[in-house]
Amino acid sequence: MGNTAKFEIDGKTVELPVLRGTDGPAVVDIRKLYAEADVFTYDPGFMSTASCESKITFIDGDAGILLHRGYPIMELAEKSNFLEVCYLLLHGELPSAPEFEVFEKNITYHTMIHEQFDRFFMGFRRDAHPMAIMTGAVGALSAFYHDSTNVNDPAQRMISAHRMIAKMPTIAARAFKYSRGQPFVFPRNELSYAENFLRMCFSVPAEDWVPNPVLTRAMDRIFILHADHEQNASTSTVRLAGSSGANPFACIAAGIASLWGPKHGGANEECLNMLTDIGTVDKIPEFVQGVKDRRYLLMGFGHRVYKNYDPRATVMQKTCHEVLKEVGAENDPILQVAMELEKVALNDPYFVERKLYPNVDFYSGITLRALGFPPEMFTVLFALARTVGWIAQWKEMIEDPSQKIGRPRQIYTGAPARSFVPVDKR
Numbered sequence: 001m002g003n004t005a006k007f008e009i010d011g012k013t014v015e016l017p018v019l020r021g022t023d024g025p026a027v028v029d030i031r032k033l034y035a036e037a038d039v040f041t042y043d044p045g046f047m048s049t050a051s052c053e054s055k056i057t058f059i060d061g062d063a064g065i066l067l068h069r070g071y072p073i074m075e076l077a078e079k080s081n082f083l084e085v086c087y088l089l090l091h092g093e094l095p096s097a098p099e100f101e102v103f104e105k106n107i108t109y110h111t112m113i114h115e116q117f118d119r120f121f122m123g124f125r126r127d128a129h130p131m132a133i134m135t136g137a138v139g140a141l142s143a144f145y146h147d148s149t150n151v152n153d154p155a156q157r158m159i160s161a162h163r164m165i166a167k168m169p170t171i172a173a174r175a176f177k178y179s180r181g182q183p184f185v186f187p188r189n190e191l192s193y194a195e196n197f198l199r200m201c202f203s204v205p206a207e208d209w210v211p212n213p214v215l216t217r218a219m220d221r222i223f224i225l226h227a228d229h230e231q232n233a234s235t236s237t238v239r240l241a242g243s244s245g246a247n248p249f250a251c252i253a254a255g256i257a258s259l260w261g262p263k264h265g266g267a268n269e270e271c272l273n274m275l276t277d278i279g280t281v282d283k284i285p286e287f288v289q290g291v292k293d294r295r296y297l298l299m300g301f302g303h304r305v306y307k308n309y310d311p312r313a314t315v316m317q318k319t320c321h322e323v324l325k326e327v328g329a330e331n332d333p334i335l336q337v338a339m340e341l342e343k344v345a346l347n348d349p350y351f352v353e354r355k356l357y358p359n360v361d362f363y364s365g366i367t368l369r370a371l372g373f374p375p376e377m378f379t380v381l382f383a384l385a386r387t388v389g390w391i392a393q394w395k396e397m398i399e400d401p402s403q404k405i406g407r408p409r410q411i412y413t414g415a416p417a418r419s420f421v422p423v424d425k426r
């Protein structure tokens, strides 16, 4: 392929540069197209559009490959830990032992939240969806950290990143406790990130909380699987919000709002509800027919980029079996339904022709429920883990010298210009 692409329209020819990355499809740089050809490109849903240059995550959807700064997700999930992956996403390299020690201390000593912050939770109904609480609460962080709102100051960007990564588990655990009517639990600095979060969620004053290393490791691995995923809907939301120079906490709140949708991060909750509604293996054929009749989607299946098995789903399925075994629920009927449904779908032409495979959400709900979380908390956990991806992508966008405020155009198909008609003439 050459280094330029010719675009011809109305007898005019525009030569556009072709840019090539480390891997993946080349891009046609159309930045000068409108100025030279007086036309826009049209791509709702961004099916064929690269919105930015990034060095953080690479996905090959056909091969089912996911790399974070070049490292395969399978290796990170098996050999690394979530805070180390946070460092990798933020800084571009795996940390040395001293670098990790400093980073872990930075995060640990930002896990508490301002005492006044807890009043926000009291403003919500007890039965409020925890994602509604997260969207509001995280946005409110903008009102607390005036010392880190200058997005052009690298030190302030980094302290914002540390605060977001550190405080999300504390806020998420509070959203969960509030919905349960149980007292909030403060973070403990001697615990690991995942262990601290599980304790803040499940510790009660009435008895000592006993950590389970298998469940802690599973939680940490689930955070790794959800850490970042290129330019998905919520990350693109954070980038677009951040492109105006908005407060980083407000940008993350925008990302949480976008993630909540059932076609995106809300799919894990919807998927468990779907599996529960199916109930037993014998109901699968009737359910699958309903999908084919387009009455509903097969939640946890399909992906804009993966036209092969989502590598995260493979690790998630393995983690699911580990957790269910540890909690003595390996015969969970919902898991039997999920495994049979996956087998049926992977062999059914309707799904095969559309290249629909399990995505990260297919097994996560069963796993999270076995860890003790209710379905309405599933997307909160996704948001907790994805915060590092959002903030790393936000930071990369701010530091990109070619960055401009995002302002797409449109094709206008509304009414042509016309004069106002007084009401007595209408």
Ligand code: SDX
Pocket: 228, 229, 231, 232, 233, 262, 263, 264, 265, 267, 291, 296, 297, 298, 299, 300, 301, 302, 303, 304, 305, 354, 356, 359, 360, 361
């Ligand atoms: C996440 O982008 C990311 O990276 C997201 C994510 C991340 O880490 O950030 O990976 C996390 O959001 C994973 C996806 C979770 N969502 C779900 O599981 C919900 C169910 N999936 C679908 O909503 C859908 O697959 C999407 C939204 C994920 C992708 O949709 P696309 O790429 O826009 O594809 P499409 O809707 O155009 O579907 C193509 C065809 C259509 O059939 P036809 O009209 O061509 O006949 O496949 C069908 C769709 O009807 N289809 C499905 C289906 N997904 C697509 N049919 C039944 N069940 C499904 N799940």
